[in-house]
Amino acid sequence: MSYLRPHRLEDALEWLAAERPLVMAGCTDIYPLHQTPALDGPLLDITGLDELRGITAAEGWRRIGAATSWSDIIRAGLPPAYDGLIAAAREIGGVQIQVSGTIGGNLCTASPAGDSIPCLMTLDAEIELASQRGRRRLPLADFLTGARQTARDGDELVIAIHVPEQAEAGRAGFEKLGARRYLVISIAMAAARLVFSGGRIASAAIAVGACAPVAVRLGEIEAALHGLACSEAEPWLRDNMAGIMAALSPIDDVRGTAGYRREAAAELVTRLVGRLCGDTP
DSSP states (O other): OOEEOOSSHHHHHHHHHHHOOEEESSOTTHHHHHOSSSOOSOEEEOTTOGGGSOEEEETTEEEEETTOBHHHHHTSOOOGGGHHHHHHHHTSSOHHHHHHOBHHHHHHHTOTTOTHHHHHHHTTOEEEEEETTEEEEEEHHHHEEETTEESOOTTOEEEEEEEEGGGGOSEEEEEEEOSSSSSSOOSEEEEEEEEEETTEEEEEEEEEESSSSSOEEOHHHHHHHTTOBHHHHHHHHHHTHHHHHHTOOOOOBTTBOHHHHHHHHHHHHHHHHHHHHHTOO
16 A cells, blocks of 8 residues: 655645545545545545645635644634634534544535535635646536536645635524534535625525535525515515525435425525524624
8 A cells, every 4th residue: 555645735746646546634534435444545645735724815815725624714713704614613523523624625525415515605615726737726616516526637636715805794604404413414504694784685695505416505595685674584585485495406315305305404594594684783
């Protein structure tokens, strides 16, 4: 078995192009997915790449390194627009998982129930990939191509998530339904970011996870909420839950039926928007 833990991104990309190794960071998903007592090589350990860790802001964008852990995100002192992402980070496993697991790993696993994904969708996030051929950035919706499928080529490494400054406006939240409060895969989840002006919703970004092959932005619902008074938003959503459910395509599995997921997601969205509106001065 061959194993490499480089300290330079150039070395990692060179080996990735030559050997197409399994990329490892927090490894909180790798062992459950492979279900083997040991991993066959080649293995590329990216935990030594400082360039992939940390959160910085410059030139109208906030950059979150792909190897940034959930605990790093929780402690980063981010603006209220990130409150949904922080809430999701607090519900991803226990403290040990939050210290080890990385935001890039959550994206590359591309589970329909990946907790960070709806939150990042409401932040209009872009994904940066690097290879020896160069670098490119994709909107998150284009990076995720299906259940456990991404647009990452075999010689590419996800190195960062970028959030535009204009998406850092407003307040955000996250709601998750599972069989218990923590340490559980979501049955349904919702993330929302609302911008308020004069007691009304100036703009809305809402996404639902675990109810389709990839998380879904509710564009029609967002447009309908625009301009509504804060006091009108939750009642309007309760009268239009069918519109939320129509945008989803969940499956039946051991955690819940498709019908239950649709209804649960609509309820989560409604409660979350109502809470955010109620918290606004």
